[in-house]
C-alpha cells in the first residue's frame with residue numbers, strides 16, 4: 296500500500312471556485328485539498344498537496360518526490376497536460392506510479408484537450424468526475 300501520496304495541481308487550478316464553475320465546480324482548491332488530507336487520515340495514509348502555476352516548479356517538486364518518501368503521485372497538470380513533454384519526462388524520470396486526474400471530461404471539450412502527454416505513462420486516467428476524481432485516485436493509490 297502507498298503510505299505517502301503526493302497530489303499535484305497545475306496552472307489555474309488555484310482559481311477553482313470562481314473559474315468557469317459550470318465546468319470545474321464551485322469548490323475551491325483549498326476545500327478540495329482539505330478533503331483529501333482528511334480522506335488520507337481516514338485511510339491511514341499521508342497526503343501532501345502542492346500547487347504551482349509554473350512548469351519548472353512542478354518539475355522540481357516531482358524530482359524531489361524521488362527521495363522524499365513519496366510512493367504515488369496523483370496529478371492534474373491542467374493545461375500542461377496537453378503541452379508539457381518536460382512534466383512527462385519528470386514523471387518518467389522519478390519512476391513513481393501516477394494517476395492523471397481532470398475535473399472536466401476533456402474528451403467532450405476542444406480537440407486540443409484530447410491529447411495528453413501523461414496518459415500513456417500513467418497507471419490510469421480519471422476525467423469528468425469533478426473533484427470525486429481526486430478521491431477515487433487517492434483511494435486507488437492507498438489500496439495499491
Ligand code: DQA
Pocket residue numbers: 306307308371372373374375376396397398399400401408
Ligand atoms: C483540466 C483540463 C485541462 O484541459 C485544463 O487546461 C485545466 C483543467 C481539468 O481538470 O479538467 O486547467 O485539467
